[in-house]
Amino acid sequence: MHIKSKWTTYIGVFMLIGCSLIGCGQSGAISEDELSALLSCGPKAKITLPTHPTTYEADIKPLLNKHCNGCHRAGGNAPFTFDTYTKAFALKSILARVTKTRQMPPWAPADCCNAYLKERRLHADEIATIQAWVQQGAPQGTPRTEVPQRKTTQTLRKDVVLKMPAPFQPTRKFGVSELRCFILDWPFKEKRFVTGFSVTPGNPKLVHHILVHIIPPEHVNSYQVMDGKDGRQGWDCYGQGVDLRKGVGIGGWAPGIEDVNYPKGIGIPIEPGSKIMINMHYDMSQGDGVDQTSIAFRLEKHVERMAYNFAVSHPQWVLTDGMKIEANAPMTRHHVRMDVNAVLGKDLLTLYAINLHMHERGKRGSVVLERADGTKECLLHIPDFPFLWQETYYLQHPITLHPGDKIYLECRWDHSASNQPVVEGKRVQSKTIGWGTDQEMCSAFVLLAEGAAS
Secondary structure: OOHHHHHHOHHHHHHHHOHHHHOOOOOOOOOHHHHHHHOOOOOOOOOOOOOOOOOHHHHHHHHHHHHOOOOOOOOOOOOOOOOOHHHHHHOHHHHHHHHHOOOOOOOOOOOOOOOEOOOOOOOHHHHHHHHHHHHOOOOOOOOOOOOOOOOOOOOOOOOEEEEOOOOEOOOOOEOOEEEEEEEEEOOOOOOEEEEEEEEEOOOOOOEEEEEEEEEOHHHHHHHHOOOOOOOOOOEEOOOOOOOOOOOEEEEEEOOOOOOEEOOOOEEEEEOOOOEEEEEEEEEOOOOOOOEOOEEEEEEEOOOOEEEEEEEEOOHHHHHOOOOOEOOOOOOEEEEEEEOHHHHHOOOOEEEEEEEEEOOOOEEEEEEEEEOOOOOEEEEEEEOOOOHHHOOOEEEEEEEEEOOOOEEEEEEEEOOOHHHOOEEOOEEOOOOOEOEOOOOEOOEEEEEEEEOOOO
16 A cells, blocks of 8 residues: 555544454443553652742742743743742742642643653652741752753754744634634645654744644645635634544644654654644733744654554544443443554554643543453553643654554543633533534544564
8 A cells, every 4th residue: 555545544444444454443442440450550650848948049040940931931831930930939838739639730640540751740759849938937058159051852853844824813713712724735745754752832822832733745735724714814613623534744843842853763754735734822811912833843754663643543433433422421432452463564563652632521541452362551541631731742752553453542521511612702512423623532642663672
């Protein structure tokens, strides 16, 4: 099979192969006891407050630089900053409360499922340090003559930089948010492989997060007809913004994330005539403004191993009403299993990263690797799904998928009347829904490459 037809429509491929191969169906969901066992890693570390004096300059400022100031900085998209002692002191009670409850920094995955690169989760001793500082009266301490700056990993080679065609002013559509998609021209006349990317928000106060997709040449027209149809640049873009059968995900960006570098030697192919689509989540909680975001790519003409950003989902959800969610139902559960090796025709695959996608009614999601021998490994579990904080999580230790292994995906939704989204100031009425960009979704986007993990 020609490579292009493989990577452009993976979900279409498994739809044609059928449920017998991917093991889809509603029976055989992983039980709560099984899931609890997968999430067990012993007792949680106790938060024991240090007895020694704790100061802003010596203890708190380094923590804020490391974990918080990617967003809470001048020009960032957070509503306040911690960049001086005076500001941190004024917010000390809030800081102590939201870090103790782990509301901040925002980090959705469960503690004991797996380990991920660039985790924003605070360790117990770091939470204890903040608690002790506040209890001790939040003293400043002796200012340092040279303040360590937040470390950056921005090392991406920028082979091409694409920019939104024109400045855009978002409007409040979903509360204080708007989700809008834009098409960017791809300039190359020969195949290239994307091996990394970097986002530069045009207005950091507005840009909450971005999803990036490749639109293959054969599907460009179906997206271009939507561009500007309502008299504004781009088009309304709820959810992923892309039909899973007509696009390939590259990855996502949110404040605090620097360059995204794929693991060495792998790359996602992009054909001549393709387009780049960016799905922008604008947040106007700090006021209105104009944005013109740009995105840079690192490219190679050849890679050692081709990468796949594969969508794990259920063909019956996409093509029929198989993912029905009844009106006013406080809990609905759907799941699917997929033999990704069989679908792609590969003996060995390496799994590097996972993105779990639902919409605003999403409540909980799990991605589990079920080995051919019956053992299970937790890949990603999000106990309280954050629609506005969807990310791609890169495994600290990539995993090899062998023949017969299956990826299990489960999504749960709260479709009760009180959990409906607010659109243009009005709460949506609960009604029976299913799969759709304007309804709900359940997908796990997994970054794979040919061969075993090294």
